[in-house]
Amino acid sequence: MSxxxxxxxxxxxxxxxxxxxxxxxxxxxxxxxxxxxxHRTRKASLIDExxxxxxxxxxxxxxxxxxxxxxxxxxxxxxxxxxxxxxxREYPHGEIIVNVQGDEPLIPPxxxxxxxxxxxxxxxxxxxxxxxxITSKDELLNPSxxxxxxxKNGFCLYFSRSPIPHVRDIPVEEWxxxxxxxxxxxxxxxxxxxxxxxxSLPQLPLEKAEKxxxxxxxEHGYKMKATVTDxxxxxxxxxxxxxxxxxxxxxxxx
Numbered sequence: 001m002s003x004x005x006x007x008x009x010x011x012x013x014x015x016x017x018x019x020x021x022x023x024x025x026x027x028x029x030x031x032x033x034x035x036x037x038x039h040r041t042r043k044a045s046l047i048d049e050x051x052x053x054x055x056x057x058x059x060x061x062x063x064x065x066x067x068x069x070x071x072x073x074x075x076x077x078x079x080x081x082x083x084x085x086x087x088x089r090e091y092p093h094g095e096i097i098v099n100v101q102g103d104e105p106l107i108p109p110x111x112x113x114x115x116x117x118x119x120x121x122x123x124x125x126x127x128x129x130x131x132x133x134i135t136s137k138d139e140l141l142n143p144s145x146x147x148x149x150x151x152k153n154g155f156c157l158y159f160s161r162s163p164i165p166h167v168r169d170i171p172v173e174e175w176x177x178x179x180x181x182x183x184x185x186x187x188x189x190x191x192x193x194x195x196x197x198x199x200s201l202p203q204l205p206l207e208k209a210e211k212x213x214x215x216x217x218x219e220h221g222y223k224m225k226a227t228v229t230d231x232x233x234x235x236x237x238x239x240x241x242x243x244x245x246x247x248x249x250x251x252x253x254x
Contacts, residue, residue, distance in 0.1 A: 008094030012080035013102035036105035043109035053087035131182035
């Protein structure tokens with residue numbers, strides 16, 4: 001019997017957030033945000049190890065306090081995916097790599113497992129992600145929430161900040177009820193070798209136009225498998241998001 005591939009979750013975390021500086025160390029119920037993300041990720045049943053990839057010694061110290069290995073990377077890297085690839089060049093372990101966003105302290109562990117499972121079950125897949133149904137006009141029209149269309153086998157066809165697909169014959173208010181429309185969730189799973197391939201690829205016009213790095217996979221002719229989830233998480237992008245998460249986590253602990 002062959003040994004199952006080792007699955008490593010890497011949490012990219014940097015200090016220089018434009019809207020919420022120092023975000024990974026923001027206090028939530030007595031612990032830094034990054035520590036909550038570490039604890040949640042460890043609870044995923046398909047994750048063998050959790051790492052933090054960071055450019056800041058204080059974030060690394062917080063990870064170490066939670067018993068998590070932290071790998072220092074350059075502050076000049078353009079994206080979280082680039083930071084993960086840089087860290088893994090210093091850590092040659094793991095066949096399947098999960099990019100868990102460092103600003104989701106309420107991420108359900110089962111959501112991580114949902115994203116990982118397809119790459120464990122199908123060795124031909126090189127990349128996977130999560131999507132969730134769009135249920136409102138506000139979601140559909142919000143350019144901060146990337147939309148995605150899928151083929152009949154659940155592979156991503158295109159990502160956009162605009163509403164897709166366009167439903168020509170009915171009012172926009174009825175689009176989400178008339179067809180399967182999905183919002184993208186930024187949790188990615190890669191085979192290790194493909195991660196390095198991906199980060200070596202140049203940006204092409206669609207990625208530059210939409211400002212969505214996941215389009216690089218599709219523009220270069222690779223496939224990304226999508227898993228539909230009904231689980232939810234909250235990204236902390238603003239002070240208001242942080243207060244919301246503090247309130248929710250405080251209610252969980254009471």
